[in-house]
Amino acid sequence: MADQPTLAQVAAEAGVSPATASRVLTGSVRVSTSTRRQVHDAMSRLGYVRHRAPRGTSARRSDQLVAAVICEHTPRIFSEPFYARFLSAADEVFNAYGVPFVVMTATPATSTIAAPPLVTGSFDGILLAGARERHPLAITLAASGVPVRSAGRPPDGVDLPYADMDNRDGARQAAEHLLLTDRRNITVIAGPPTLPGARDRLDGFLRTLHAAGMTDVPVAYGDFSHASGAHAMQWLLQRSPHLDAVFAASDPMAAGALQALRRAGRRVPDDVAVIGFDDAPLARHTSPTLTTVRQPVEELAVLTARMLLMAIASEDDVPRGNPILPTELVIREST
Structure with a gap:
């Protein structure tokens, strides 16, 4: 050999x-x-x-240990509904197999601190979520030899197996619904452009409108938070005062948009239709209740966790392909 x-x-x-x-x-x-x-x-x-120490050479443990690495600042894990749902569902899978599950955050600025324990044999596998373009840790993990599975499509140029949800098709459904309800001055509150899933949502939405002959579609950007949605909505009202619809790439941003529209004296859905993305619990408690794209967060967590466990158990016999889970438009009062 x-x-x-x-x-x-x-x-x-x-x-x-x-x-x-x-x-x-x-x-x-x-x-x-x-x-x-x-x-x-x-x-x-x-x-x-990358060489990893043989199982059992560490005095610390002889069983498996996995890490969920969230490429966000710590406050986002506690404020973003996606991560609460995702981590809870993944934890159930690992608990069922008796595998301890550690949650870490890693921004580009903290990658130097996060990388060594992840790539030097401390963990048997890594579940990665939220990696954006040029994130140094994602690049390092892809070359490390440690089993890694990404929840969501990884950044371009980072070769990692992943599972994702059909963000483009979910956005297509939202755009078609607005077109079918005769909305003609449609705007968008997009997510961070460096995040692959956010780009896919914007791309799927704009492609559908462009195919229908709408080429001038104002776009504002937020960070998936309520505050950013409110600020983006205010900007869109100034940029396009006659707008009659807005698609927000997350439910918290859509809730912020609802608040900004209310303050501006715009009625929803009479004057402006609003669609979100997530089907987070808050979508059923806004006023009016929020039409949104349901993403299968728990199913994504279960699937990627099981993919990681399979990779750890038998790296030479892991199913190929990156599964994509369907999304579904849920129509409520805001449209």
Whole structure:
């Protein structure tokens, strides 16, 4: 059997020092994007896999341990309904298999701290969620050799198995509903453009309107929070005072839009129709109740957790393909 390539060989192949290659592997922010790509390309060409200590060599434990890594600031985990639902459902799966489940946050700024325990053998597998473009930890995990499954499509250029929901089709359903109810001055409150799922929602919505001949569709951006939805709605009212519909890429942003419309004296749905995305519990408690796209958050969590457990148990016999779960428009009073 041929010897496995070493980190020094990877560094030589990439034309960098071993210290630089090591910093890339640990997610250091001190490495440029171009250098990081050189090192990962060299890893791929040589077939380098990060060495992990054999099971049972650690005195700390001999059983399995997994981590859920949320690529957001900690307050978002507690304020964003998606993460509360996702983590609760994933935890049930891991508990059923007797696998301890650790939750970590990792922003680009904290990747240097988060990466070492994740890639050096402390965890048997990693569940990744919320990774945006150029997130150094996502890039590091993709080259680490540790079993990783992404909840949601990973950023472009990051090769990780994943499960996702059909964000584009959910947005298409929202756009078609507004067209069928004769809304003609339609606007959008999109999510963060660096997040793949948010881009997919915007793309699916705009493509449907463009196919119907609507090419001038004002777009504001938020961060999925209630406050950002209210601010975006205020901007859209100034940009397009005669708007008669808004699609918000999350229910909290849609709730913020409802508040801004109420303050502006616009009646919903008489003057303006509002559609959200999530079918979070708050969608049934807004006034009026919110038409929204139901995303199968719990099903996504269960699926990705099971995919990760399968990868840990048998990395040589894991089903291929990235499953996509369907979304569904739920019509309520806001349209």
